[in-house]
Amino acid sequence: MNTPISSSTFKRSVWLEKHPKLGISLMDHLFNRLDGAYPNRWRASFQSKQAIANWRDTWSEAFEEEGVTTQIISDALRVCRRTCDWPPSLPQFLKACKPALDVDAALYEAIDQMRARQHGRDQWTDPAIFWAAARVGEYDLISQTFTALKPRFEAALKKVLDGGGIQPVPARVPALQGPSAAESTREYGRQRLDELNAADVIKNVSKRGNLDWAYRTIEDEKATGKVPLNKLTIARHAIFNVTGEQV
Structure with missing residues (x-):
């Protein structure tokens, strides 16, 4: 550059400082x-x-x-x-x-890390891979074949990358664990729902979309403790598949 141009940036950046070897910024x-x-x-x-x-x-x-x-x-x-x-x-x-992500490698990572996430040990190389995995769904990633998953995952990854504004990977909320010998399934489930403060999740209206039925299921369980366990599980999977939330 023939003539250096003064910058209006009030906070100096390393990119704007004179480089010792180049002689310019x-x-x-x-x-x-x-x-x-x-x-x-x-x-x-x-x-x-x-x-x-x-x-x-x-x-x-x-x-x-x-x-x-x-x-x-x-x-x-x-x-x-x-x-x-x-x-x-x-x-x-x-x-x-940002180099293009290798879809095959990203899918292998998604499958492995979704399994690890069940135990709180997941480590993602790129948050875009996590959000694409969340779009496909934890259950499907773990249970379906690579061949069946690839077109769905590739489409999900493209939507995530094209959408921009990719958020960091959220911390996983602990999943419901099985009861001890001294607790009934229902009592333990109600106790864990209290610990997870499901009511706060339900109040997050902005993320509900068409998942009102799933959030109502969680709310009914908290209020009555009488929701069938399989219905509760389906509701929790539906919420995670769309929003990435663990409830």
Whole structure:
């Protein structure tokens, strides 16, 4: 870059500081790389020095939030050169920073980690895999074959990735455990529902969707303790399959 552009960012970022080896900031270096990859097209997008400063602030902030590293930037530039005829927007560049997930590997992970999640030992390499698994459903992932699951999981993963705003993997609420010899199934079930505070889950109207019947089942169990165990189990599975909640 011929003339350094001053940034308006009030909180300095490592991306905006002068790099000791480059002699310019990492953002200036990225600007130059994109200008070289898209001669005329890239620089033409900026009509003023302030426009460049705004670009630097916005992109560096996104890199900080997304945990982007210099190696990731190098990989993303290669992806852009192969796939983008025009200079990438920020969302496009951030997508290039994230390598495409291997569906087969992601599904194997989903199956293994859903089993481990039953015991609170799940570890996910990417939260998108968890949310795709939640869309398919814990019971189906554990009970169905890989071949049967793959098209459903692939479609679920695509929806999760396309939707953006992927949330972290939530902590699993302990599942109902079997009663001891001194407790009846019904008494133990009512006790555990109290411990899980099912009423708070029921009040979360924003997540109900078409699951009112399932939440009513949980509510009836808490109030009466007379809901058949199989009906209660179906309701809990339905809630988890749609929302990822354990109730």
